[in-house]
Amino acid sequence: MLPRTIAALTGAVALLLSSGAATANATTATGVTAGAEVNVSTAAGLRAALAAAVPGQTIRLAPGEYHGAFLxxxxxTAAKPITVTGPRTAVLVNDGPAGSAPSCPAPTTGWDPGYGFWLYDAPYWNLTGFTVKDAKKGVVVDNSPHVVLDGLYVHHTEDEGVHFRRSSADGVLRNSVVEYTGVVQPGYGEGVYLGSAGSNWGCHGNSGGADRSDRVLVENNRIGPYVAAEGIDVKEGTTGGVIRGNTFDGRGISGENSADSWVDVxxxxxLIEGNRGSFTxxxxxxxxxxxxxPATTPAFPNGCGNVWRGNSSDLGGVGAYAVRITSVSACAGRPNQVYASNTVTRAVSGLTNIPVTP
Incomplete structure (x- = not known):
């Protein structure tokens, strides 16, 4: 009896295991295999995987070019983010835009905005490792808090490279390279764009009338050369972000639309600390x-209470100040601070135009 019992149990376990494997590898109606990991190698496969994504899933890109719009x-969730990852040789290219655009950017049937990768109403995603190029905008994050962009390479975009927009708070951009932006519209070719101009809050002001893309961490990236507008444009209405450990290469900055600095706050x-900037x-x-x-409605204390610490600036004998504070009186209740730990070389006028904090 014992051998037969063992054989029966073995057969039952085998049946359960095969059933579990079949369930884990079941194919969904979209043609994407369900499970914790999805491997894709074509643009159609990537679009299907994105449409079918579930919390905790990882979508892996094989090397190669992926053409089209990816949304x-x-x-x-915090415990189970959705991840899209690939090597730098996995390259997303959007040849758009195409179709009739809505009055405010939102996913619309038949409209391709030309973005390289677009997250919309999609919190807790991780995008890691791959390349985005030859798109109108590189990576756009809309109403999607807690998104991490790590190790991306974004280049040759018509407008900005990376945009946290529509109250995409608590995001991260780290260990990435952003260069050659604004190749068609230099005045709108920022490397990294945090928030939205007050004039665009009618579209993107979804948090009390403002775009509150707050507390974004921009860390350990190389931004430039040939970023045609600012390396980072920190828009009015946002607060509490950290810009740390980045390298700014100012070559190719255009001067169009007031683009004449590495960072405009x-x-x-x-907190802006430990960055290295150069210009030639x-x-x-x-x-x-x-x-x-800038004045906004609703009113915010824009451009105030910012801190510069431990930054190294080489102004190439062209720039006036490492840190220029436009108005002291506008921030009387919450002054900006420039610490003595900042250093500057080849400046026309010096470290800053306000008293230095020891």
């Missing part, structure tokens, strides 16, 4: 870092 709309409460021609360069104080 993520499913929500991950119109948000408030940012060609390009138009006024200052390393600047603040501005």
């Amino acid at each position: 993520g709309r499913k929500a991950g 119109k948000g408030s409460g940012y 021609g060609p390009g138009t360069f006024a200052n390393g870092y600047e603040t501005h104080n």
Whole structure:
């Protein structure tokens, strides 16, 4: 009896295992294999995987070019983010835009916005390792908090390279390279764009009338050369971000649409520390870092309460100040601070135009 019992149990276990394997590898209606990991090697496969993504899933890109529009709309969770990952030789290219655009950017049937990768209403995603190039905009994150972009290579975009927009708070951009942006519209070719201009809050002001893409961490990236507008444009209404450990190469900055610095801070409460910036021609360069104080409705203390610490700036004998504070009186209740730990070389005027904090 014992051998027969063991044989029966063995057969039952084998049946359960095969049933579990079949369930784990079941094919969905989209043609994507369900499970914790999905491997894709074609543009159609990637679009299907994005449409079918579930929390905790990893979509792996094989080397090669993926042409077209790629949109993520499913929500991950803090415990189970959705991940899209691939080597740098996995390259997303969007040859758009095409179709009739809505009045405000939103996924619309028949419209391709030309973005290299677009997250919309999609919190808790990780995008790692791959390349985005030859797109109107590189990576656009809309109403998608807690998104991490790590180790990406974004280049040759018509407009900006990476945009956290529509209250995409608590995001991260790290260990990435952004260069050759604004190749068609230099004045709108920022490397990294945090938030939206107040004039665009009618579209993107989904948090009390403002775009609150707050507390974004931009860390350990190389931004430039040939970023035609600012390396980082910190928009009004945003607060609490950190810009740390980045390298800014100012070659090729255009001077169009006031693009004449590595970082323009119109948000408030940012910590800007441990960055290295340099400028050599060609390009138009006024200052390393600047603040501005645009008025907005609803009112925010724009361009105030920011801190610069431990940054190294080489202005190439062209730039005036490493940090230029546009208005002291506009921030009387919450002043900007430039610490003595910042250093500057080859500056026309010096470290800053305000008293230095010891």
